[in-house]
Amino acid sequence: MEEFSNHSVSFDSLPKFELATLTPLNKDYLNVIYIGNSIFSILIAIGLLIFLYFNESIRTYIIPMIIILVCCIGLVFWASTVGFKKKGFALREKDIIFKKGILATTTTIIPFNRIQHVALHEGVLSRMYQLSELQIYTAGGSSSDMHISGLQKEEAERIKSFLLTKIVTPIDIFSNTEIELEKPIETAIASKEASEKSEPQN
Amino acid sequence: MAFDFSKPQHQSVKGIAIMFVDTLQNIIRGLWVPLLLILYKFDWSKMVFFGIGVFVILLVIGIIAYLQYKNFTFFLDEEKEEFVIQKGVITKNKITIQLDKIQQVNINQSVIQKLVGVFSVDIDTAGSNKKEASIRAVDNEIALHLKNRLLSFEKITETEKTEDDREEVQKPFLKISFLTLVKVGITSNYGRSIALILGFIGSLYGGFSDVAYSLEVNEQQVTGLVEQGFNYFSFSFFLLLGLTLILVINLVRTIVKNFDYQMVLQKKALAITYGLFAKKNTLLKPEKVQITAYSQNFFQRKLNLFDLKMKQASSTDEAEKDAKKSDIEVPGCNNMEREAILKMILKDLPQTEEVINPNYRYLIMTVLFGIIIPSTIFISLGVSVFEILQPYFPFVLVYVLFMAIVLFFKFKNYRLKLSHKFIVIKSNAWDIEHQLLQPFKIQGITTKQFFWHKKADVVHITFHTAAGDVAFKFANFSLLKPWINYWLYEVERTERSWM
Numbered sequence: 001m002e003e004f005s006n007h008s009v010s011f012d013s014l015p016k017f018e019l020a021t022l023t024p025l026n027k028d029y030l031n032v033i034y035i036g037n038s039i040f041s042i043l044i045a046i047g048l049l050i051f052l053y054f055n056e057s058i059r060t061y062i063i064p065m066i067i068i069l070v071c072c073i074g075l076v077f078w079a080s081t082v083g084f085k086k087k088g089f090a091l092r093e094k095d096i097i098f099k100k101g102i103l104a105t106t107t108t109i110i111p112f113n114r115i116q117h118v119a120l121h122e123g124v125l126s127r128m129y130q131l132s133e134l135q136i137y138t139a140g141g142s143s144s145d146m147h148i149s150g151l152q153k154e155e156a157e158r159i160k161s162f163l164l165t166k167i168v169t170p171i172d173i174f175s176n177t178e179i180e181l182e183k184p185i186e187t188a189i190a191s192k193e194a195s196e197k198s199e200p201q202n
Numbered sequence: 203m204a205f206d207f208s209k210p211q212h213q214s215v216k217g218i219a220i221m222f223v224d225t226l227q228n229i230i231r232g233l234w235v236p237l238l239l240i241l242y243k244f245d246w247s248k249m250v251f252f253g254i255g256v257f258v259i260l261l262v263i264g265i266i267a268y269l270q271y272k273n274f275t276f277f278l279d280e281e282k283e284e285f286v287i288q289k290g291v292i293t294k295n296k297i298t299i300q301l302d303k304i305q306q307v308n309i310n311q312s313v314i315q316k317l318v319g320v321f322s323v324d325i326d327t328a329g330s331n332k333k334e335a336s337i338r339a340v341d342n343e344i345a346l347h348l349k350n351r352l353l354s355f356e357k358i359t360e361t362e363k364t365e366d367d368r369e370e371v372q373k374p375f376l377k378i379s380f381l382t383l384v385k386v387g388i389t390s391n392y393g394r395s396i397a398l399i400l401g402f403i404g405s406l407y408g409g410f411s412d413v414a415y416s417l418e419v420n421e422q423q424v425t426g427l428v429e430q431g432f433n434y435f436s437f438s439f440f441l442l443l444g445l446t447l448i449l450v451i452n453l454v455r456t457i458v459k460n461f462d463y464q465m466v467l468q469k470k471a472l473a474i475t476y477g478l479f480a481k482k483n484t485l486l487k488p489e490k491v492q493i494t495a496y497s498q499n500f501f502q503r504k505l506n507l508f509d510l511k512m513k514q515a516s517s518t519d520e521a522e523k524d525a526k527k528s529d530i531e532v533p534g535c536n537n538m539e540r541e542a543i544l545k546m547i548l549k550d551l552p553q554t555e556e557v558i559n560p561n562y563r564y565l566i567m568t569v570l571f572g573i574i575i576p577s578t579i580f581i582s583l584g585v586s587v588f589e590i591l592q593p594y595f596p597f598v599l600v601y602v603l604f605m606a607i608v609l610f611f612k613f614k615n616y617r618l619k620l621s622h623k624f625i626v627i628k629s630n631a632w633d634i635e636h637q638l639l640q641p642f643k644i645q646g647i648t649t650k651q652f653f654w655h656k657k658a659d660v661v662h663i664t665f666h667t668a669a670g671d672v673a674f675k676f677a678n679f680s681l682l683k684p685w686i687n688y689w690l691y692e693v694e695r696t697e698r699s700w701m
Contacts, residue, residue, distance in 0.1 A: 011685075011687065011688055012684070014684070014687040014688060014691050015691075016687055017683075017686060017687055094690075094694040103652055103653060104650050104651060105651045105653070106648060106649070107648065107650075108646060108647070108648040109647045109648075109686075111646070111693045113693070113694060114644075114645045114693065114700070139515065139645050139668040139700075140645030140666030140671070141666065141668075141670065143648070143666060144646040144671075
């Protein structure tokens, strides 16, 4: 009988993944990206300088080369800013959604009951800002793994432990509205509201 | 007769022979070029030393084989539900496999094993990258019982098991006759045979030039001969020869590989045996199948033949390389058999409730990359750089026509057929393939939309499964959204395990 009632599911009544409000990444993460980009740019510039030092014949083209370099660096910064703004995730009651991409918007959805394991990763730069990357793995191979970087460390840990409880527990009732963690996920706006309503941390 | 696997035990004593041949084979495979050189430049007066050398080497290999046999034990730990293999002469290895992680247990027999009269038991697990767990030499009965025990570890009593064995003999679920195999060999898998021939020619040429080099044969003489040979045969003759060769190889390969293909229904699983020289024996559990696909080309349709493939969950790292290995193929079955197998594995036959066509941009894209870009590159190269190419320009027209037909049919056949219980992707121009996927086997869903597709409401969708990704490109996003929500609902609500 349960099988039979499947057919009566009306598509309109199902929760819509496309309407889930996405949480942007922590603003500090943009700084991490900028620092990384700066280091990269400096290395490229040094490389160019060394190249020019050893090749006297090319020095006449020094001005166009510098212009190209500056343009490239500018493009990298612009692209990473846009990329940062495009990234966002949403935790729903039974799945997690992650959206990213500059040219193409890629949306990946992983139901909690398909998660194999969850890990946290901290880069050197991210650690300075107390940020971590949440890594979610499924049995679907590397293309379906989810890496959400730029989360505040405590928040990432909270999501991780939340997900770990979700992996094993069987599903009882279906309602896929967005959920609230014990503490609200900090976004630029939400953290302000949170600080007004509840006690500030530390 | 009861078999006790709870205590550590050795393989069959005959296994020493197998180990011996294995080691010998490895040595010869690794050193065949130097060996050939030694033989070629051999000073026959030193025959005695050579004989002694060979004897010593064989003795050492024999000792190694004996030690390998002596140090190899396996047993079933029923309490911990683990299968343990201990092996290694110098470095000791202990492989522990949890029984519920076992994907597949295959009983195989190579030519040498056939000579000695033993079988190898290969255990395939989910999660580990290497297929380390392989027992190289056991008797037939032990192999069968071990397989049964490993795969159905729900504490089966002895009586049930014997009943099972009897059932095995009685009920062949599917049997592919010799005639069917001939039909299959003639009508399908041209691509694979062509690849095989090309690979063979490649390695032959490579091997030949190696030999020529080491034998100090004047290579120019040889290439001269080959060129002369080309003059004797006309191009069309070669084409005909090639086609016949492909057909013959296809036929032989199909028959050798799938000779006496049998599928037997065993306690919720399918036991499959096939092969002429090396007998393969595989057990397939329906719940481990993630993607089921069947394909049929024009000839096969006329003959009522289907090619069926079942893709099983495989560990992700080796998915790309070894995916083919854990695929189980039914080379030829008719419509009724196809439906019976699908019903057995999927419990249901797919129906279609909604068909999603690809956007016309799919056609534009394939034409651009399949016709326009390659022919433009060829012609511009011919005009500007390599003038030798110019006489071949008429072939471009043939290519364009051929590709136009192929791409048209590819577009025409590219469909996403949806229903509550199935996702079906139909694709390909010649071997028209249907990939069937059940929503509850989905691990995750990814949609990808380029910003220039936003206005046209076009999206690429990928279904991640434990047996690899399945994608449908250039679909209508608005049509797909409710379905995505439904699939998520289906996955999240179900307690049904995907494996």
